[in-house]
Structure formats: structure tokens, C-alpha cells
Amino acid sequence: MSRFGTLPRRLVHLVVILFGITLVTFFLLRLIPGDPALAILGSSYTHQRATAIDISLGLNKPIWTQYALFMGRLFRGNLGYSFFYNAPATTVIVQHVPPTLFLVVYSAVLAGLIALPIGFISGLRRGGVVDQASRVFFTVSFAMPAFWLGIILLLIFSVHIPVFPISGFGSGFAGHLYYLFLPALTIALGFATVLVRSLRAATIATLQAEFIDTARMKGISRARVLRRHVFRNAVLAVVAVYGVNLAYLISGTVLVENVFSLPGLGSLLVNSVSDRDYPVVQGVALLFAVLIVAINLLTDVTQASLDPRVGQEIGE
Amino acid sequence: MSQTTWATNPSAMLLTVAERAARRTRRSGRRRLVLLAGLAMLAVAIVATIGAPLLISQSPTALDVLRPLAPPVASGHLLGTDQYGRDILARILYGGRIDLAIAFGATSVTLVFGTVVGLVAGYFGGWVDNLIMRIVDLFFAFPFLVLIIAIIAMLGPSIFNMFVAIWITSWVSYARIMRAQTVVAKKQQYVLAARALGYGRLRVMLRHILPNTASAVIIFSMVDAIGNIILAASLGFLGLGAQPPTPEWGTMISDGQSYILSSWWIATLPGLAIVFVGVAFSLIGDGLADVLRPGDR
Numbered sequence: 308m309s310r311f312g313t314l315p316r317r318l319v320h321l322v323v324i325l326f327g328i329t330l331v332t333f334f335l336l337r338l339i340p341g342d343p344a345l346a347i348l349g350s351s352y353t354h355q356r357a358t359a360i361d362i363s364l365g366l367n368k369p370i371w372t373q374y375a376l377f378m379g380r381l382f383r384g385n386l387g388y389s390f391f392y393n394a395p396a397t398t399v400i401v402q403h404v405p406p407t408l409f410l411v412v413y414s415a416v417l418a419g420l421i422a423l424p425i426g427f428i429s430g431l432r433r434g435g436v437v438d439q440a441s442r443v444f445f446t447v448s449f450a451m452p453a454f455w456l457g458i459i460l461l462l463i464f465s466v467h468i469p470v471f472p473i474s475g476f477g478s479g480f481a482g483h484l485y486y487l488f489l490p491a492l493t494i495a496l497g498f499a500t501v502l503v504r505s506l507r508a509a510t511i512a513t514l515q516a517e518f519i520d521t522a523r524m525k526g527i528s529r530a531r532v533l534r535r536h537v538f539r540n541a542v543l544a545v546v547a548v549y550g551v552n553l554a555y556l557i558s559g560t561v562l563v564e565n566v567f568s569l570p571g572l573g574s575l576l577v578n579s580v581s582d583r584d585y586p587v588v589q590g591v592a593l594l595f596a597v598l599i600v601a602i603n604l605l606t607d608v609t610q611a612s613l614d615p616r617v618g619q620e621i622g623e
Numbered sequence: 624m625s626q627t628t629w630a631t632n633p634s635a636m637l638l639t640v641a642e643r644a645a646r647r648t649r650r651s652g653r654r655r656l657v658l659l660a661g662l663a664m665l666a667v668a669i670v671a672t673i674g675a676p677l678l679i680s681q682s683p684t685a686l687d688v689l690r691p692l693a694p695p696v697a698s699g700h701l702l703g704t705d706q707y708g709r710d711i712l713a714r715i716l717y718g719g720r721i722d723l724a725i726a727f728g729a730t731s732v733t734l735v736f737g738t739v740v741g742l743v744a745g746y747f748g749g750w751v752d753n754l755i756m757r758i759v760d761l762f763f764a765f766p767f768l769v770l771i772i773a774i775i776a777m778l779g780p781s782i783f784n785m786f787v788a789i790w791i792t793s794w795v796s797y798a799r800i801m802r803a804q805t806v807v808a809k810k811q812q813y814v815l816a817a818r819a820l821g822y823g824r825l826r827v828m829l830r831h832i833l834p835n836t837a838s839a840v841i842i843f844s845m846v847d848a849i850g851n852i853i854l855a856a857s858l859g860f861l862g863l864g865a866q867p868p869t870p871e872w873g874t875m876i877s878d879g880q881s882y883i884l885s886s887w888w889i890a891t892l893p894g895l896a897i898v899f900v901g902v903a904f905s906l907i908g909d910g911l912a913d914v915l916r917p918g919d920r
Contacts, residue, residue, distance in 0.1 A: 320760075327761040331770075338777035450901020452853045454860050455876055455894035462883055462891070558768035562857055566880070576769065577861050580776040592773040596765045 321604060328596045332589050333377050339585070347390060349583050363388070386593070387586030391579070396586040400572070400594060406476050407571035409483055410490055410560050415549065417495035418556075422502035426545075427538060429503065430510025438507070445500040453559045457493040457566035464489060474568045490567045494559035501552050502545060509544035513537045543614050550606025553599055658910020664903035668896075672719035681710035683717035683870045692886045703888045705878060711888060715896050718870035721782060723900070725855040726848045729789040734844045736790075737797025738837070744798065745805025746828050756802065762795040771854065772863060780863040789851060796847065797840050804836035838915035845908030849901045856897055872897050 339346045343366065344357040361367050368376070380387070386396040429438040448456070465473045477486030513519065514537060522532045561573030568574065572591050579587040671678060687693075687700070687708035695703040695711075702711040744755040762770070774788040808814055809832070817831045858864030859873025867874060872893040879890025 323757060324760055324764055327757070328764055331761065331765070335773050335777055338774060340778070446905050447898060447902060450849055450853075450898045450905060452856050452860070452873070452876075452894065452897055454857060454873075455890075455897065458876065458880055458883060458890050459894070462887060466884060554763070554766040557766040561766075561768050561772070562860070565861060576772055577863070580772060580780070580863060583776075585776070588773050588776045592765060592769050595769045599766060600764050 317604065317607065321600065324600055325597065328593065328600070329378060329381060330374075332593045332596075333374050335589055335592065336585055343585070346583055347585055351390065386590035389584050389587050391582040391584040391587070396584075396590045399587055400575070400590045403570060403572045403575040404594075405571075406487075406569045407560055407564065407573060410487055410494070410564070410569065410571060411556055413484070413487055413491040414494035414498065414559070415556060417491050418498040418502055421495060422499040422506060423542070423545075425499075426503040426506025427510055427541060430507040430514070430541065431533070431537075433511065441503060445503055448496050449500045451497070452562070453493055453497050454562040454566045456496060457490065457563050460489050460493055461566070476569055487569075490563045490569060493563050493566075494556060497559055498552065498556055501555065502548060505548045506541055506545050509541040510537060513540045516540075543610070546606060546610055546613065550603050553602050557595055557599070654910055654913035657906050658914060661903050661906025661908075661910055664899065665907065668719065668900050668903060669723060672716055672723055675713070675716035675720075679710070679713050679716060681713040683713040684709060684868050692882065692889075694886070695888050695892075702892055703886070705875075705889045706882055706886075711875075711892055714870035714875055715872070715893055718865075718872050718875060718893065719896060719900070721859075721865050721869070721871045722852050722855050722873075722897070725785070725789070726852045726900070726904070729786055729793065729851045729855075730844055730848045732790055733794040733847070734797055734840060737794035738801045738833075738840050740794065741798040741801025741803075741840075742805050742828050742833060745802040746809060746824065746832065748806075752802070755798065759795045759798050762792055763799075765792075767792060768854070768857065771858070772861070775858065775863050780858075780866065782865050782869075785855060785858055785864045789854065793847070793851070796843065800839050800843055801836065804839050805832055808832045808836050838911075842908055842912045842915065845904045845911065849904045852897060852900055852904075 336343060342357075344360040345352055347360055348356055366373065384397055386400065388394075389396045389399050392399045425437060425441050429435070429441050432438060461473060464471045471489045472486050475486050477483050519532060519536055522536050523529070527535075560571065561576060563569075564571045564573035565577055572594070576588060576591045578584075579591070675683075681700070687704055687710070689708070690700070690704055691706055691708040693700055693704040693708070695701065697703075700710050700712070702715070704710055705714070740755060744752045770792050771785075771788040774791060775784050778784040778787065805828075813835070814827060814831055817827045822831075855864055855871070856873030856876070859871040859875075860877040862874075862877065865871035865874050867878075875893040876890045879886070879888075879893075882889050
């Protein structure tokens with residue numbers, strides 16, 4: 308079986324999931340109790356506008372025709388019209404992508420920097436100082452809501468010791484790095500909990516594996532065994548954790564953007580709920596879902612190329 | 624695990640067995656203590672929130688207009704007051720009712736439903752399994768919080784709709800865990816024996832597989848309960864859960880954020896309540912893991 312032997316099956320899976328995502332997004336709008344046109348227009352309701360919406364959404368047609376229309380619009384990149392921003396929803400959403408994207412990548416990197424050494428050392432020296440301390444710290448931080456942790460960090464590092472800005476996105480790459488440090492740290496601390504746990508478990512499991520004994524018996528030095536055999540294998544396990552928990556990162560982003568008032572998709576989503584800007588809510592949900600599916604696929608492929616056994620395991 | 628190394632090195636086996644036995648008794652004692660500590664903390668939280676009227680005379684919504692933004696201890700308010708002069712301690716105690724209700728009400732429903740769905744998928748296999756697991760995959764494709772917010776956006780923000788949104792989305796984790804457990808259990812001797820005896824599907828699933836596999840979902844439900852409390856608070860914080868003036872930990876933190884520069888206690892103290900309950904569930908989960916599955920770890 309080739310290294311990417313299961314890829315075709317994965318791609319079929321992918322198409323099914325993407326189809327399902329559009330179905331869910333489509334039916335989200337049907338959850339609105341009462342008349343969608345009235346809900347969308349709110350106070351700017353006029354009979355003509357309502358009729359216009361009914362026609363553009365196809366509300367006067369049978370439900371499957373409506374879905375076909377929805378899909379047709381989707382393929383042309385049209386997510387509907389945002390009556391709140393008076394612009395196509397796609398345009399509004401695209402404008403809010405950069406801060407979120409930057410924040411997600413930034414916090415994923417920070418989480419890795421925090422979790423890799425701690426998780427690895429905790430696994431090597433079970434019950435040691437680092438293991439015990441990190442267990443206590445991460446048990447507590449796991450129970451902290453991201454938005455609250457963000458406020459605490461703000462209080463400490465922006466108010467009492469004014470090192471970092473309270474809000475804003477900054478300009479330029481360095482500016483972004485500086486302005487987004489606290490938001491990214493907030494998400495990273497939460498995410499690091501999951502990473503540390505799995506890295507620790509993976510390290511312990513790897514240390515007990517036979518090939519480690521073999522390597523030691525061959526006379527390879529402990530440091531080299533740790534670096535070349537244990538660390539490499541433990542990190543492999545963590546790549547999977549990244550993929551699985553991406554949704555966690557994004558949830559963190561939604562909350563933290565609201566704490567630090569960043570102009571990203573998370574703030575947009577929450578504001579759109581109170582503005583009853585349904586097309587934008589739909590679009591953001593759709594975008595995030597597609598993003599997650601894409602990155603999960605990427606994780607699988609990365610894993611398969613790092614570890615030849617993985618592809619076969621998935622295919623059973 | 625290390626059974627394989629025993630074959631190559633018998634003396635290592637003796638050492639490990641003795642060492643393990645000693646370590647296990649030592650650790651299980653400590654673990655049971657962890658479980659008890661967690662249960663005690665949770666009991667304190669439940670008693671304090673339900674018995675709030677007995678513990679504190681202040682009402683969570685009464686305004687002490689003469690003393691807004693009063694710092695803790697001073698002015699007859701143990702934890703201070705918020706911008707309207709409402710007592711923070713009273714609001715934390717009464718507000719905890721919503722967060723704990725979500726922890727129990729949302730988690731128990733999704734635990735039972737997800738477990739049954741996973742059991743059915745894993746036991747029957749075939750197209751039933753395929754259909755159910757594709758639906759599960761679909762829910763996992765959406766970021767949990769985003770999907771919940773989207774559902775609430777459509778239904779309208781309220782505490783009840785918060786429950787509904789969690790019920791709709793959150794059973795999938797249990798289904799996935801339970802399915803994996805069931806698929807493994809189905810091939811085990813005790814299940815084969817039960818089926819050979821001619822027991823019906825329902826009996827095999829509920830009387831044989833479920834008791835032997837339920838520990839995984841039960842332990843996960845403790846993590847999920849923490850997640851649900853944080854979710855309830857998060858939605859409250861974003862203005863999509865409990866609506867003012869109803870006290871709730873997340874909405875309190877959101878209220879206090881505007882006053883963070885001058886009055887730190889409004890936003891920080893409710894967060895400590897969340898951490899307290901969260902750590903309680905964490906300890907219970909850890910303790911349960913050791914009591915229910917002593918072989919692990």
C-alpha cells in the first residue's frame with residue numbers, strides 16, 4: 308500500500324463532509340422562528356424589501372429549490388447580502404479574516420513553544436518538579452475561561468505593569484506580534500494544557516517501547532536516544548493533537564477577540580448576532596467549518612508523510 | 624505496555640511487578656483523596672448556590688445606590704459591590720445556579736443520548752454506523768463555540784436556547800468515544816459468550832457492554848462539565864446567554880470588564896468561582912479515572 312493509499316477515500320469523505328456543512332449552514336437560517344425576512348430586516352422592514360428578500364432567498368419556493376439556489380450562490384462566492392453593513396456578506400467577512408488568521412497561527416506557535424519543553428520533560432521525569440508543577444498549573448488553567456484569563460493578563464501586563472497595549476491590532480508584522488502578544492498568550496495557555504498532556508503521555512509511552520531498549524542496547528548515548536527516538540516520536544503524536552484541537556483554538560479566538568476588541572471574525576460573529584445579520588453568521592460558520600476540514604486533511608497528510616504507519620492505520 | 628519487555632528480561636518483570644504493586648497502593652490512596660477533595664469542593668459549591676438565601680441576606684439584584692463600586696470587605700459588602708451597588712458575593716452565589724444547572728443539565732442529557740447513539744453505532748455497524756458517524760463527523764467539522772453561537776443567533780439569546788444549542792451539538796463526543804469502546808468490546812469473549820447464550824441485542828448492549836465500557840464516557844463527562852460551565856460563562860460574557868439583570872458568572876465578568884481599571888474585583892472574583900468549580904470537576908475526573916480504571920496511568 309502506498310504512503311498515501313487512503314487519500315482517495317479521504318477525499319470522498321471530504322466531499323461528503325463539505326456537502327453536509329452546506330446543509331447545516333443552509334438549515335441554520337430555517338431555525339429562525341417566524342418570518343426570516345422580518346428577522347433579517349428588523350426595524351428597516353418594508354413590504355417591498357421583505358418581498359425582495361423572499362425572492363432572493365427563494366423563500367416562496369419549495370425547500371429543495373431553496374437549497375439549490377443557496378448552493379448556486381455559494382459556488383459564485385455569494386454568501387448573501389448583509390443589510391447591516393449594506394454590502395455583500397462575502398466582502399464583510401473577507402475584511403475580518405487577517406486578524407483572526409494571524410491570531411490563530413500566533414497562538415498555535417506560542418502554545419507549541421510553551422508545551423513542547425514542559426510536556427517532554429514532564430514525561431521524562433514523571434513525578435519530578437516540572438511534572439508536578441505543570442500538572443497543578445494546567446489543572447487550574449484548564450478551568451479558566453479564556454476571556455477571564457485575558458482580562459487578568461490585561462490587568463497585570465497592561466494596567467499594573469504597562470508593557471503591552473490594551474487593545475488594537477498594530478501595524479506591520481512586528482506591530483501585530485507586539486499588539487497580539489497578550490491575546491495569543493491567553494489562547495496559547497489554554498491550548499498548551501491539551502498539548503502538554505498528550506506530549507507527556509506520548510513521551511511516557513515511547514520510553515516504554517521496545518525500540519528504545521534496542522537503541523540503548525546498541526550503545527547509543529542517552530541524549531541521542533532521547534533526541535532522535537523519543538522526542539521525534541512524541542512530537543508525531545502531538546501533530547495529531549493540533550489537528551483535532553484546532554476547533555478549540557478557534558473557539559478561543561472568538562472569545563479573546565471580544566476581550567481585546569480585535570477586528571476579527573470572532574468579533575464580527577458576535578456583533579452579527581446582536582445585529583441580526585444572519586447572512587454573516589451563516590458565512591462565518593461556513594468559513595470556519597471549511598477551514599477546519601481543510602486543516603484536518605492537512606494534518607492527516609503531514610502525519611502520513613512523517614510516519615509511514617499512519618496511512619495504513621487509517622485504512623485499517 | 625511493558626509486558627513485551629518482560630519476555631526478554633525476566634528479572635525486570637519481578638522488579639516491575641513488585642514496584643508497581645507498591646506504587647499502586649500508594650497512589651490509589653492518594654487518588655481516592657483527590658476524588659474526595661473534588662466531591663467536597665463540588666458539594667460546597669452546590670450547597671452555597673442553592674442555599675444562598677440562607678447564607679447571605681443581601682439580594683443579588685438589590686441596588687445599594689449609596690455604595691456603588693465599593694471595594695471588598697469595606698462597607699458591609701464582603702466582596703464589594705458592582706457599578707450599581709449590587710452585592711458581588713450575593714451575585715456570585717445566586718449566579719452560580721445557572722452555571723451549575725448547565726454543568727448538570729446540559730452534560731447529563733448529552734451524556735445519556737451520546738452514549739446510546741455510540742452504543743448503537745458500534746454494536747450494529749454497517750450502514751447504521753456509517754450514517755451516525757458521518758453526522759458526528761459533520762458536527763466535529765464546525766468549531767464547537769461557533770456552531771453554538773450560530774444556533775443561538777437564529778433562536779435568539781436566552782438561557783433555555785443555550786441549553787438547546789448544547790443539547791444539539793454536544794452529544795457527538797460521547798457518541799464517538801462510546802462507539803470506539805463498543806467496537807472493541809464486541810470482539811471480546813464476554814460479549815461473544817453472552818451472544819452465544821442467545822441473549823437479545825438490547826440485553827447484550829445494556830447489561831454486558833455498557834457496564835464494562837461506561838467508565839470512558841463517565842470520565843469524559845467530567846471534562847465536558849467543565850467545558851459546559853466555561854461555555855455558559857462564555858456565552859453570558861458575549862451577551863448570548865443569561866440576560867441582565869439575571870446574575871451569572873460570565874455576564875458578571877463582562878459587566879466588570881468596563882471597570883477593570885478602577886474596580887478589579889467585579890470581573891476577577893466571579894472568574895475565581897468558575898475556576899473553583901472547574902478544578903472540582905477536574906479532581907473528580909482524575910479520581911474517577913483511577914477508581915474506575917485502576918490499570919491505566
